[in-house]
Amino acid sequence: MTVLLDVAPGAAAPSAATADQPVKPILMKGNEAMAEAAIQAGCDAYFGYPITPQAELLEWMARRMPELGRVFIQAESEVAAINMALGAAATGSRVLVSSSSPGISLMAEGMSYLAASEVPMVLINVMRGGPGLGSIGPSQSDYFQATKGHGHGDYRVPVFAPSSIAEAVDLVAESFAVAERYRTPVMILADGVMGQVMEPVVPIYRTPPRESGGWELTGADGRPPRIVRSLHLRPEDLEAHNLALQEKYATITQHEVRWAGEDLEDAEVAIVAYGTAARVARTAIERARAQGLRVGMFRPITLWPFPSAELSTVASRMRAIVVVELSAGQMVEDVRLAIEGRTPVFLHGRTGGMVPTPGEVVDAARAAWATTAPARPRAPQATDEADEPDPLSLIELGGWAALGWPGPEPDFDSELDPIALVYR
């Protein structure tokens, strides 16, 4: 037993404080806290396969789900687990799957089908060192995989990155809510530290309300049959489906971006970090400030959608940006895309299960400070986004000539607006 609980695993977990009895924090291991949070969020079915460092999550579900009369299956492989999830979630059940990096690679196929079929489900990746079998130490080297697409095809999956156990507990419930709101799989990207560390958690859980979406497979009793599918052989149909998916992803990008700022008000250098790297950065910031170096942190909580606009705004006030990752440099690409060269970006990454020390991060921040010039408040430029004329409205108002188009007005033989596609 690795968890100090004041409730037995079999007992009904406390769900709310009363005036007489405030809920006391309990010490929980990350994997087990996330598992219990899923149970309390109303998870109906769990499918998994043993892999370090997430095995305690599977073990917790193995004990708890059957005693609650819910579904638990230890599948024959991660491939089978994710497809069991597809089947169960297609009936409208709330489904959780968890694994670690090599297992997530095996689930990549299933994630593509879940996204394409618009089936909500939550997948937790407790990342370990890679590539290949790698190590069982903590890592963040699956950032590309999580945010740029696990499987084939044009699709995106919301990715939440908790940096404390308490936050992980909250994000598990939130993940189910987001998954169902947008009919999409959602990933929680944790790592070996987040899975194994024990922290106090106030066991107040959330259960997102359930709503029928009118698509769930329940048997065509008194209604026309429903089909959950991803095959659209006619190119016209598939393009329409893909555009609808892209529309959904645009809505998610508009509404679901989350990030946290720490000590940014007076900072000259901002560290960008998530998950375990952010925990290290927090200690580093304290030390740097004790030495007179004003460092703050920009912590993305959603890795997709990435808080690009917010980071861009913060970065414009900074002398330098230091990205700290447990990888050879993956999130740093999104950071650079967001900042577009306006502020120098440095990377401090460790790989293979190695975790940077706070001292390393302080050194990286100091080096970044020393090799850059102070950020100067810029006068509004003609090229600034706010002043940039919107090409679409220009075309509407003044025709293509207003854009500086040299020839006659182009005539498009298409139902699709190519300009809208370009600027999407």
Add this chain to the structure above:
Amino acid sequence: MTLLTATRRRIYQRPAALTDRPTHYCPGCGHGIIHRLVAELLDEMALAPRTIGVASVGCSVFAYDYLDVDFVESPHGRAAAVATGVRRARPDAFVFTYQGDGDLAAIGTAEIVHAAVRGERFTAIFVNNGIYGMTGGQMAPTTLLGQRTTSSPTGREAGLMGYPIPITEMLAVLPGVSYAARGSIADPSSVGKAKQMLRRAFEVQLAGAGFSIVEILSTCPVGWKMTPAQSMAHLAHDVVQTYPVGVLVDRLAAARNAAGEA
């Protein structure tokens, strides 16, 4: 005229569970016959309102266009895992997979074996025509020795390409399998027997017993490079030599017989 109408009796019609839509299947393909058998049983056993089908990758992926019930489309080979998820999440549902031999016996081997090991309470309808039809007629795990396909152009040779896989026999030894049988659609009598096998498999599922599978030997005239009539003759005379037809195991009946004798 009045007399004629009064004595007219309808003896054959499209089952309600079969949609009124021309299939995309090639002339002489067996899927049409097998779809009809499934639809007839869904009607006769009043199962359609509680049915969730699992379509798998292959020619029959569009089964949901023809069988008028709820359907989830599975990735290639994963139908047994998807069906496991469906059946566990909705224990009151009637669940079947409809899988080809490439899907079930090659890429989906692990999923079908372990669904059978767990005794999952769904029915696998396993259509074996010994070839990958949808992708243009390549060798399947079930392709007969010596059979020419586009990926075994000189004929399947055991030393290089292995032997045809008798996967239903392999599954039948597992205690989680309550019913396993192999039928054929080579002639009307076989079609009738295949329907009885399907009916029994469905009954086994409804009884809450374990996993049930019916392999149905079918044709692929285009892939086999035969006329529909030739392909039926080939099925009746040659294919059944490698894949004998019959009930392989009925543990539900065996258990009931044992209980009756005791």
